[in-house]
Amino acid sequence: MTPAPAPTPHIDFGIYVPQVAFSYDDMLLRARTVEELGFHSLWLYDHLYAPMLPETPSLEGWTLASFLLAQTTRLRLGHLVLCNNFRHPALLAKMATTLDICSAGRMELGLGSGSVEEEHLRTGLPWGSFPERSERLAEALQIVTDMFAQEQTTFVGRHYEIHDVPNLPPPVQRPHPPIHVGGIGPRHTLPLVARYADVWNIPTYGLADWEAREAVLEGECAKIGRDPATIRRSHQAVLVLAPDDRALAEATEKAERRYRGSTWGLEAGGYIGTPPMIIDRIARAVAQGITFFVFFTHDRADPRTLELFADQVMPAFA
Numbered sequence: 001m002t003p004a005p006a007p008t009p010h011i012d013f014g015i016y017v018p019q020v021a022f023s024y025d026d027m028l029l030r031a032r033t034v035e036e037l038g039f040h041s042l043w044l045y046d047h048l049y050a051p052m053l054p055e056t057p058s059l060e061g062w063t064l065a066s067f068l069l070a071q072t073t074r075l076r077l078g079h080l081v082l083c084n085n086f087r088h089p090a091l092l093a094k095m096a097t098t099l100d101i102c103s104a105g106r107m108e109l110g111l112g113s114g115s116v117e118e119e120h121l122r123t124g125l126p127w128g129s130f131p132e133r134s135e136r137l138a139e140a141l142q143i144v145t146d147m148f149a150q151e152q153t154t155f156v157g158r159h160y161e162i163h164d165v166p167n168l169p170p171p172v173q174r175p176h177p178p179i180h181v182g183g184i185g186p187r188h189t190l191p192l193v194a195r196y197a198d199v200w201n202i203p204t205y206g207l208a209d210w211e212a213r214e215a216v217l218e219g220e221c222a223k224i225g226r227d228p229a230t231i232r233r234s235h236q237a238v239l240v241l242a243p244d245d246r247a248l249a250e251a252t253e254k255a256e257r258r259y260r261g262s263t264w265g266l267e268a269g270g271y272i273g274t275p276p277m278i279i280d281r282i283a284r285a286v287a288q289g290i291t292f293f294v295f296f297t298h299d300r301a302d303p304r305t306l307e308l309f310a311d312q313v314m315p316a317f318a
Contacts, residue, residue, distance in 0.1 A: 009286065009291045010291060011282075011286060011291055011292075011293070011317040012040035012041070012291065012292045012293070013039050013040055013293050013294075013295070013309075013314060013317075014039060014040050014041035014042065014043055014076075014292070014293070014294040014295070015030070015034050015039055015041075015042055015043065015294070015295055015297070015301050015306065016042075016043040016044075016045075016080060016236065016294050016295065016296050017030050017042060017043070017044065017296075017300065017301045018044065018045040018050075018296075019044055019045065019058055019059045019061070019064060020045075020050040020053065020056055020057075020058050021050075021056050021057060021058070022059070022300075023057075024059065024064070024067070027059070027064060027068060028067075028068065028071055029303070030042065030301045030303070030306075031068045031071065031072055031075060031077075032071070032072060033301075033303045033306055033307075034075060034301070034306065035072045035073070035074055035075035037306055037307060037309075037310035037314075038310055038314065039075075039306070039310070039314075040076055040292075041075065041076035041077060041078060041108060041294075042068065042075055042076075042077050043077070043078055043079065043080045043108075043110075043294055044061045044064060044065055044077070044078075044079050044080075045061060045079065045080065046061040046062070046079045046081065046082045046083050046086065047061070047083070047116065047119060048060070048086075048119055048122075048123060049119070051115075051116045051118075051119065061079050061082070062079075062082075062095065065077050065078075065079065065099070066099060066102075069099065069102070069103040069106055069107075070102070070103075072106075074106075075106065076106045076107075076108055077103075077106060077107070077108065078107065078108030078109060078110050078180065079110050080110045080180065080182060080201060080203075080236060080294065081110035081111055081112035081180065081181075081182055081201070082109070082110060082111050082112065083112065083113075083114045083115070084111055084112065084113055084114060084133070084136060084137045084140045085113075085114045085120060085125050085126055085127070085133070085136070086125070088160070089139070089140035089141075089143040089144050089160060090143060090147065090153075090160075090162050090165050092111075092140070092144060093143060093144045093147035093148060093167060094147070094167060096109050096144070096148075096171070096177060097147070097148065097167055097169075097170065097171045100171040100172050100173055100177050101169060101171065101172050104172060105171075105172035105173045105177075107171075107173070107177045108177060108178050108180060109144070109177045109178065109179050109180065110179075110180035110181075110182065110201065111137065111140065111141065111144070111179065111180070111181065112137065112181070112182055112183070113130070113133035113134050113136065113137040114127070114133055130185075130188065131187075131188060134185075134188035134189065134192070135158065135159065136159045136160075137192060138192055138195075139155070139157040139158070139159050139160050140160065141179070141181075141192060141195075141196040142155060142157075142196075143155050143160060143162065144179075145176065145179070145196060147165065147167040148167070148170065148171055148175070148176035148177070149170075149175060149176065150167070151166060151167070151168060151170075152164045152165060152166050152167075153165050153167065178198040178199055179196055179197055179198050179199070180197065180198070180199040180200075180201045180234070181193045181196060181197040181199075181200065181201065182200075182201035182202070182203045182236070183201075183203065183206065184202060184203075184206035184209055184210055184213045186213060186216045190213060190216050190217050190220050191220045193217060193220070193231065194217060194220035194221045194223070194224060194226060194228075194231070195220075195224060195226075197231055198230075198231065198232065199231065199232045199233075199234050199292060200217065200231050200232065200233050200234065201234045201236055201294070202233065202234065202235055202236065202290075203236045203265075204236055204237055204238065204263065204264050204265035204266075204269070204296075205262060205263050205264075205265055206265070207235065207237060207265040207268050207269025207270075208265065208268035208269060211288065214289075217231070232291055232292050233289050233290045233291060233292065234290065234291075234292035234293065234294055235269070235285060235290050235292070235293050235294070236294045236296075237265060237269055237270055237271055237293070237294075237295060237296070238255055238259050238264055238265065238266045238270040238271070238295070238296045238297075238298065239270070239271045239272075239278070239295035239296065239297050239298065239309070240252050240255045240266075240270060240271065240272040240273070240297075240298040241271075241273070241274075241275070241278055241297065241298070241305055241308055241309055241313070242273075242274060242308075243274065243275070243308060244274060245274065248272070248273065248274055251298045251299070252272060252298070254298050254299065255270070255272070255298035258298065259296070259298075264296075271293075271295065275308065275309075275312035275313050278309075278313050279313055279316045282313070282316075282317065283316075286317070295309075
């Protein structure tokens with residue numbers, strides 16, 4: 001008897017628009033465009049000012065997310081990622097629960113340990129070594145997931161301590177809003193992905209090495225008895241999309257200026273091409289287990305590029 005073919009995985013596309021130098025109207029235009037074109041989600045960053053560009057205007061991420069969700073009806077929205085050091089986890093759990101309720105279940109929760117030391121030093125927020133920040137993040141993730149699931153939460157850790165903290169009403173999404181944890185670090189990050197994440201976000205700087213970390217993640221899942229297939233894999237990557245070869249050359253030049261350096265992963269794992277080329281590139285990633293794509297575009301989510309993707313690329317993965 002011929003075995004049944006494996007089911008086609010569901011593929012989602014999100015657009016990442018760091019709110020640097022954009023007005024609220026600029027962001028609202030992009031949010032509504034992303035929604036109207038059928039993308040899954042819009043993603044913001046979480047910084048108190050634009051890293052390395054402190055004199056450039058930049059809207060605060062949580063407040064902006066709340067307003068954009070209020071001005072849309074289907075769009076999902078999150079941050080890649082929220083900085084754990086900015087908000088006490090009990091407060092964050094309540095904020096996320098409230099936003100999930102107010103948006104009718106359209107909240108995505110990305111949470112990380114913090115990435116810009118100078119930002120913390122300027123504001124007097126705790127920083128510390130990466131292992132210490134990862135330990136704080138682990139405790140925060142435990143508190144947040146417990147508060148999503150329980151009417152009252154008690155937790156005593158090294159960094160946080162709460163007692164009988166209520167969280168009513170609970171989130172709309174059950175068992176909780178999707179939790180995204182990003183990074184490829186084998187010692188500190190992947191154990192947290194295995195224990196807490198619904199989505200493993202592979203960020204731009206890790207695109208060259210993520211496949212080698214799959215075995216590490218599977219090993220961490222085995223330690224706690226979790227099926228690694230219950231964790232979605234997402235790529236956060238630069239997308240350079242143009243309708244023809246001539247326009248592609250111009251777009252690529254713009255992307256190389258804007259996204260210089262290995263941190264952006266343009267050379268190691270960027271998605272560069274005309275629509276047929278991008279379809280092939282995404283299909284290869286899907287074959288490797290990626291089912292969620294979050295793209296920076298070369299032109300900061302120009303509606304024309306979003307329309308081109310929605311019209312000529314997205315239908316190939318419907």
